[in-house]
Amino acid sequence: MQLTILLLAIQTLNAQPNRFGLPTCTAPDQQLAVRTAFTICLSNTHRVPVWTAYQLTAEMLDAPSAPRQHFRRDPELPASATNDDYRNSGFHRSHLVPALDLASSPDALRESYYLSNAVPQLPTLNMSAWRKIENDIRRLAAQSDALYILTGTLFDCDNIQHIGPNHVAVPCATFKIAIALSGETKSAYAVILPNQPAATRQTVSIREIETRAGLDFLSALPTPEQDTLESTTTALR
Numbered sequence: 001m002q003l004t005i006l007l008l009a010i011q012t013l014n015a016q017p018n019r020f021g022l023p024t025c026t027a028p029d030q031q032l033a034v035r036t037a038f039t040i041c042l043s044n045t046h047r048v049p050v051w052t053a054y055q056l057t058a059e060m061l062d063a064p065s066a067p068r069q070h071f072r073r074d075p076e077l078p079a080s081a082t083n084d085d086y087r088n089s090g091f092h093r094s095h096l097v098p099a100l101d102l103a104s105s106p107d108a109l110r111e112s113y114y115l116s117n118a119v120p121q122l123p124t125l126n127m128s129a130w131r132k133i134e135n136d137i138r139r140l141a142a143q144s145d146a147l148y149i150l151t152g153t154l155f156d157c158d159n160i161q162h163i164g165p166n167h168v169a170v171p172c173a174t175f176k177i178a179i180a181l182s183g184e185t186k187s188a189y190a191v192i193l194p195n196q197p198a199a200t201r202q203t204v205s206i207r208e209i210e211t212r213a214g215l216d217f218l219s220a221l222p223t224p225e226q227d228t229l230e231s232t233t234t235a236l237r
Helices: 002-014 058-062 106-112 123-142 206-213 223-231
Strands: 030-034 038-043 048-056 092-095 118-121 146-154 173-182 185-194
Touching: 038 106, 048 118, 048 123, 058 123, 092 123, 118 123, 123 146, 123 173, 123 185, 146 206, 173 206, 185 206, 185 223, 206 223
Parallel strands: none
Antiparallel strands: 030 038, 038 048, 048 146, 092 118, 146 173, 173 185
């Protein structure tokens, strides 16, 4: 009985997306929403996520498939995009938190199709380079006790494009950060994918993403450990 309680406690800890500290979501134009299996910070100005955070474990990957659903406007975050914004725009609605990662929970899967969890991304990237990054993340999760995953948008280019009647901003790039837990060991991975034709992933440090995004990651960790993880540059394979 005691062992069962201990295992449940460990599983609960691993399911907490804020266990290492989340970036802030306190700007006047930002809204925070806590979903069934992930947390999201939406920019009301850009109408796309600033960042999302969730935990992924090998057990969550046991679901056989993720039935495809229709994207829809977020009922809790009315500043999110609508399907009209994407219609004939030339961009895909690209998940930040992938639907396949949440297939084990019907509620979480449904929430992953809110447009507050999507960004305009070039179709060739959404179907190739971005999908490859998502698959590599799942492969890493299968080999780890748990992954802490942050995904977000960068708007540090000279000209920001907008689509649709609500003027949804097209990110210059998207990023993913993964902290892999194996026992007491933590490993850090970070990639940036420019939203440009024929773009390829860029392996970077978490610190570079912090600088470009203006965000602070892993703030709940002791400073020496935070510095070590954020300065690491390890390729995600």
